[in-house]
Amino acid sequence: MAGKRNRPAALLDDVRGGVRLVIDGVAGVTGMVEAMHGRIARRAPPLGFVADAPTTGITGLVYRSVRATTGLVGRSLDAALAGVQSMLQASLRTVPQEQAGPLRDAVVAALNGVLGDHLERTGNPLAIPLELRSRSRGTETGGHVLLLIHGLCMNDLQWMRGGHDHGQALAALGYTPLYLRYNSGRHVSANGHDLAVALEEAIRQWPVPVESIAIVGHSMGGLVARSAMHQAAQAGMAWPQRVRTLVFLGTPHHGAPLERGGNWLHRGLGISPYVAPFTRLSGLRSEGITDLRHGNLLEQDWKGGRFESRDARAAVPLPHGVHCYAIAGTLGPAQDDGSPDVPRPSAGARALAAAWLGDGLVPVASALGRHARRTRDLHIPPSHQWIAHGVDHLDLLASQAVFERLRRWLSLR
Numbered sequence: 001m002a003g004k005r006n007r008p009a010a011l012l013d014d015v016r017g018g019v020r021l022v023i024d025g026v027a028g029v030t031g032m033v034e035a036m037h038g039r040i041a042r043r044a045p046p047l048g049f050v051a052d053a054p055t056t057g058i059t060g061l062v063y064r065s066v067r068a069t070t071g072l073v074g075r076s077l078d079a080a081l082a083g084v085q086s087m088l089q090a091s092l093r094t095v096p097q098e099q100a101g102p103l104r105d106a107v108v109a110a111l112n113g114v115l116g117d118h119l120e121r122t123g124n125p126l127a128i129p130l131e132l133r134s135r136s137r138g139t140e141t142g143g144h145v146l147l148l149i150h151g152l153c154m155n156d157l158q159w160m161r162g163g164h165d166h167g168q169a170l171a172a173l174g175y176t177p178l179y180l181r182y183n184s185g186r187h188v189s190a191n192g193h194d195l196a197v198a199l200e201e202a203i204r205q206w207p208v209p210v211e212s213i214a215i216v217g218h219s220m221g222g223l224v225a226r227s228a229m230h231q232a233a234q235a236g237m238a239w240p241q242r243v244r245t246l247v248f249l250g251t252p253h254h255g256a257p258l259e260r261g262g263n264w265l266h267r268g269l270g271i272s273p274y275v276a277p278f279t280r281l282s283g284l285r286s287e288g289i290t291d292l293r294h295g296n297l298l299e300q301d302w303k304g305g306r307f308e309s310r311d312a313r314a315a316v317p318l319p320h321g322v323h324c325y326a327i328a329g330t331l332g333p334a335q336d337d338g339s340p341d342v343p344r345p346s347a348g349a350r351a352l353a354a355a356w357l358g359d360g361l362v363p364v365a366s367a368l369g370r371h372a373r374r375t376r377d378l379h380i381p382p383s384h385q386w387i388a389h390g391v392d393h394l395d396l397l398a399s400q401a402v403f404e405r406l407r408r409w410l411s412l413r
Contacts (some may be wrong), residue, residue: 031250072261105155109184113153116185117287119207128155129181130194132202135168143211144412146175149182151219151250152288156181159218162398166216174412175214178202184220185286189299199228200237214245214410218397219293219362222251224318226299229319240319245410248326249396252361253378254366255294255311295366315375325384325409327402329359329391359393384409 087261106139111121112128119127133156134141148167156179159165167177182191203210217225225246232240288300295310296302318324358364365371368385369378391399 017081022171026315035314037221042082045175055238066310074336102157105157109155109158109287110153113184113288114286116183117187118185120183120186128183130180130191130198132198133179133181135179136171136178138175141207142176143176143208144175145203145206145210145213145224146170146177146410147175147180147213147215149195149217149221150178150184151217151221152184154218156186159397164400164403165206166397166400166403169403170406170410172355173410175410180221180224183223183288184318185285185288186257187221187302188220188296189226189231189298189301189348191224191288192297193231195228196232196235196237196239197237202234203239203242205394210239210242212244212412213239213242214247215286216247216249216406216410217251218249219251219393220288222248222253223295223297226316226318229322232296232314233319243322246319246322246324247406248324248367248369249402250327250329250362250367251290251361252366253295253326253369254371256292256362256366310350313376315391318369318378318380321382323409324378324380325386326368326378327386328362328364328386329386329396330364331358331392332389359388359391359396390407 004225029132060211108126108128111126114300116127117143118124130149148156150158151173159167159179167175167179171177180195182195203213215225217223225248229240229243244257294313296313297316298314304310304312351395358367364387369380386405388396388399388405389401391402396402
């Protein structure tokens with residue numbers, strides 16, 4: 001559960017994290033420029049692979065000096081800020097984390113989505129730790145838990161959109177909302193593993209016996225939920241036996257075209273040695289983002305390399321005995337000809353285009369778990385699928401029509 005932090009110390013965390021990112025950025029750009037310089041100096045052929053090699057002479061001395069000076073300044077600043085931070089932590093009163101500015105939290109969440117794996121590897125204070133957060137007082141805690149898992153580049157506070165929070169609204173059905181906050185730039189499998197462990201401990205310490213668990217995952221959050229359930233079941237944990245309902249909101253079960261396009265660009269830049277150094281920029285996108293190419297759930301899915309174009313996922317069926325539902329958004333209008341919500345090959349060109357565009361990020365078929373290969377299809381019953389017309393990816397969090405569907409599916413029986 002969320003603890004308490006010292007407000008000035010938290011601010012210094014941000015400053016220290018920002019300094020480290022600047023230092024890392026200068027070092028990265030310096031390396032990219034040196035690689036370009038070296039290829040030009042060696043008159044590399046226009047096509048093909050050319051290995052990086054450090055520049056020599058005065059040129060090499062300049063690049064080495066930039067890196068060394070940048071590192072020295074960065075370490076000195078970080079040490080000074082760390083000293084001030086430790087004094088503040090010891091002397092100033094603490095305040096609840098919930099009082100931290102929502103804008104600051106949103107910026108840090110977005111940064112974690114894009115660079116979260118790097119932040120974690122370098123021990124950057126901006127890296128978001130995984131934690132379960134409850135907004136209920138002890139007297140409001142019941143035996144029916146509703147776990148809400150946010151998507152890429154977001155945080156738990158962003159379930160509130162347009163004055164509406166699905167979790168708080170569904171509490172009227174008898175649920176106790178529990179929100180996950182996590183670093184969405186990490187691999188889905190890593191967050192799934194840590195969620196499985198954290199939820200096992202949370203349920204064990206729950207103040208009343210847990211009768212049921214319902215999970216709502218938005219976007220990447222649905223993948224994290226599936227990964228956590230699979231890994232928890234494999235480890236023999238107890239909490240998956242209490243899960244009754246699992247709802248996916250715009251979850252890219254079979255990937256998102258935007259990331260696949262980004263990966264083709266990344267691979268295409270490597271054709272020529274003169275543009276290959278720029279793959280360092282396209283390669284900066286986080287492990288979490290590259291997992292969205294095909295919808296990776298497990299560690300083995302990306303072990304062959306996270307920039308691999310081939311879909312090498314292990315088939316992970318939906319958990320047995322759990323009522324699973326999927327909601328897809330589409331920017332297209334509702335059909336008025338009596339045709340079914342899910343577009344079929346015989347549908348018109350506009351309907352097919354709307355299905356491919358989906359909510360602007362996730363195609364309808366991917367969000368509904370549908371796939372041409374039977375082994376990859378999630379086989380969600382048609383009655384458990386629904387399309388929100390005229391609703392984009394983020395507005396799945398605020399749509400009244402989406403909420404009404406959630407309320408129908410999650411009503412405690």
